[in-house]
Amino acid sequence: MNLGQAGVSKFWPSGQIGPAADYCGLQTSLNRIVGGVNTLEGEWPWQASLQIRGRHICGGTLIADRWVVSAAHCFHDERLASPSIWTVYLGKYFQNTSSYNEVSFKVSRLLLHPYYEEDSHDYDVALLQLDHPVISSPFIRPICLPARTHLFEPGLRCWITGWGSCVLYPGHISNILQKVDVQLIQQDICSETYHYKISPRMLCAGYHKGEKDACQGDSGGPLVCKEPSERWFLAGLVSWGLGCARPNYYGVYTRMTQVLENYQGAHLQRPSMGGNAQGQPTWVHCGQILPNLISFYNQVRSPWMKALR
Helix, strand or coil, rough: CCCCCEEEEECCCCCECCCCCCCCCCCCCCCCCEEEECCCCCCCEEEEEEEHHHHHEEEEEEEEEEEEEEEHHHHHHHHHHHHHHEEEECCEEEECCCCCCCCCEEEEEEECCCCCCCCCCCCCCCCEEEEECCEEEECCCCCCCCCCCCCCCCEEEEEEECCCEECCCCEEEECCCEEEEEEEEEEHHHHHHHCCCCCCEEEECCCCCCCEECCCCCCCCCCEEEECCCEEEEEEEEECCCCCCCCCCCEEEHHHHHCCCCCCCEEECCCHCCCCCCCCCCCCCCECCCCCCCCCCCCCCCCCCCCCC
């Protein structure tokens, strides 16, 4: 990838990024991608669908009123590196039809991490600047960003969401947004499993027996964890793995606390800091899921397959 091409920046923006909020990450009711089930509409209001000409390519996460974060490998091909070809959908639930709650945005800037390595997927993170500000709603809200010192301990139960491919129909995506719980795994155990050094910018999650994992089409999507405060934080981004939900192999995610540390010139404003970033509204419900959601859907298990490219 030539990071110097038009529309793709070598450096992170100099302004502040991140939701300015007094309260964030709060979720009310939960009902449960391989081993995943349908979500409720609005259950994960920070989930983004990154599309080209109406086709879902990767997932993403809303982190501020004009910023979505995703994986750099979604844009590694030069044909995918132009911001103008991408459309970002927020509030989306179905892939094969539109809903009243979804909003689409064009991408004005696409910023890849300057240290991204295509072969190893190290520093696998990118920022997309939306062409106009997001208006917060019960179905569209930002996730909370962790501080650099935030610890996501091994054994913590977290969640991944996306529309990734299904085992029964390889290459096809799920119509309804899926969710599945995964467990955070110790770094050394994950490295031993892959016989490969897992970088400090990576985070592993899953189960030794497999069965639950992210899948093709989930790339760049969120791995979120709920803290004792009942707030949800973005722990990782779907990055890579061997197959999908295979026994003895875990999913590998971009570790957000480590890539945030290497943002160049970006001052990330988090809930604990309070106040407004210049030009941004105060979103008091970042990471929060509201109780008055109308649509409820049956939980149907959907086996998935991950083959991240």
